[in-house]
Amino acid sequence: MWIHGGIFSRVSDACYWFLVLFPRFFALGMLLWAEYALVSELYRHFGATAPFFLLLLMISGLFLLCLYTYIMVIYVGAGSPQDYPELRKSVRNSENPYSDNMETDANAENGAEMGSDSLPLNNRLQYPPQEFLTSHTLRNNEPVFRWCSSCEVWKPDRCHHCSTCRKCYLRMDHHCPWFSCCIGYNNHKYFVQVLLYITAFSTAVCAVSTWLLYLFFANEQYLQNTYLSLNLVFLFVISLAFVCAVGCFAGFSVYMVLKNYTTIEFQDEKWSHLSDRTAEYEYDENGKKKQLGHLYDLGMARNWQAIMGRTWLEWIFPISVIDTSSVFSKSNGLNFEVHEQVFQKYCYNAQLQEQLNAQLAEYRDRIKGK
Incomplete structure (x- = not known):
C-alpha cells in the first residue's frame, strides 16, 4: 500500500x-x-x-x-463549458421535462440515465439551460441537450470531452501533443x-x-x-x-x-465514426445517395471571419477575436450559426426516419399479434 x-x-x-x-x-x-x-x-x-x-x-x-x-x-x-457557472449547475430535480432529450457521455446512444455519482439524471440534473444554449443535435425529431457525466456540465454543440486532458472543451478540434493541450474555440x-x-x-x-x-x-x-x-x-x-x-x-x-470543420467533424464525415448517420444523406433524381452538406459551412468568407476575425490586422497579427466575458456573448463558443437550408434537410430527414420507425414498430406489433 x-x-x-x-x-x-x-x-x-x-x-x-x-x-x-x-x-x-x-x-x-x-x-x-x-x-x-x-x-x-x-x-x-x-x-x-x-x-x-x-x-x-x-x-x-x-x-x-x-x-x-x-x-x-x-x-x-481551448475554453471549457466549465468556465461558465450557468452550465455546471447540478441540483436535484425529480420532475425534469427534458429527461428524454438528454445525452450523456456514459451512453449517448440510448440516453443513459446514470451519472458519475450514481444518481439518476432525472433526480440530479437541472433543466437544460435553453436560455444560453441552442442545440442542433436531434433525437426523436427534437433537440438533444448533452450532459457530461465526468465534468458534470452541459455540453454545447461541437463540444467534446478530451480523454487525455479529462475535460470538456468548446468546439474541440483535437488534442495536440506538441502543445500538450487541446485546440478548441478559444x-x-x-x-x-x-x-x-x-x-x-x-x-x-x-x-x-x-x-x-x-x-x-x-x-x-x-x-x-x-x-x-x-x-x-x-x-x-x-x-x-x-x-x-x-x-x-x-x-x-x-x-x-x-x-468551418473541426478535425473531429472532418474525421466523422470522412470515415463515418458515428454509428447513426441516417439523417445526413439525401437521394437525387437518379436515386444516388449523397450527403446533405456540413451544418456549419456558411461559405468561405464567413467561415474564415468566424475564427480569424473580420479585418486584415486580425488576420495577420495575433489579436483575440473572442469574448468569453459572459454566457450571453455572441462569440463565446457556446452557440454557432448554422446553414439553415442544411439544417432544415436534417430535420426533414429525421422526421421521415421517425415516421418510418413508427410504421415498422406498428408492423412488428401486428405480426406478433397474429
Whole structure:
C-alpha cells in the first residue's frame, strides 16, 4: 500500500509532467536555437552592416510572432463549458421535462440515465439551460441537450470531452501533443497563426541558409582554410523539414477553417465514426445517395471571419477575436450559426426516419399479434 500510494504516485506524476513539459521545451528550444544560430551566421558573414540589420529585423519579427502565438495557444487554452457557472449547475430535480432529450457521455446512444455519482439524471440534473444554449443535435425529431457525466456540465454543440486532458472543451478540434493541450474555440486562431508563422519563419531560415551555403561553395571558401559551419548545415536541413511538415499541416488547417470543420467533424464525415448517420444523406433524381452538406459551412468568407476575425490586422497579427466575458456573448463558443437550408434537410430527414420507425414498430406489433 505504501509503495502503491507513495512511490508509484510520484513516478506517475513525474511521467505526466515530463510528457507535458518535454514537447513544449523542445519546440521552444528549437525556435530559440534557430534564431540564435541564424543571427550568428548572418553577423559572421555581413558584420554590422545594413543587410544584416534588414535580415535581422525580418527574422526576429517572425521569431517573436512564433514565440508569442505558441505561448498564447497554451496560456489561453481551448475554453471549457466549465468556465461558465450557468452550465455546471447540478441540483436535484425529480420532475425534469427534458429527461428524454438528454445525452450523456456514459451512453449517448440510448440516453443513459446514470451519472458519475450514481444518481439518476432525472433526480440530479437541472433543466437544460435553453436560455444560453441552442442545440442542433436531434433525437426523436427534437433537440438533444448533452450532459457530461465526468465534468458534470452541459455540453454545447461541437463540444467534446478530451480523454487525455479529462475535460470538456468548446468546439474541440483535437488534442495536440506538441502543445500538450487541446485546440478548441478559444485558442484555435492562435493555433492556425502559429502554424503559418512557423512556416514563414522556417521558409526564411531555409532561404537564408541556402544562400549562405551557396556563397560558401560559389566563392570556394573551403579552399581558404574556412570551415563549413555545422550550424548552417543543420539550419538548412531542419528548416527544410519544417517547411514541408508544418507547411502541409498549416495548409490543411487553413482548409479546415475555410470549410468551418473541426478535425473531429472532418474525421466523422470522412470515415463515418458515428454509428447513426441516417439523417445526413439525401437521394437525387437518379436515386444516388449523397450527403446533405456540413451544418456549419456558411461559405468561405464567413467561415474564415468566424475564427480569424473580420479585418486584415486580425488576420495577420495575433489579436483575440473572442469574448468569453459572459454566457450571453455572441462569440463565446457556446452557440454557432448554422446553414439553415442544411439544417432544415436534417430535420426533414429525421422526421421521415421517425415516421418510418413508427410504421415498422406498428408492423412488428401486428405480426406478433397474429
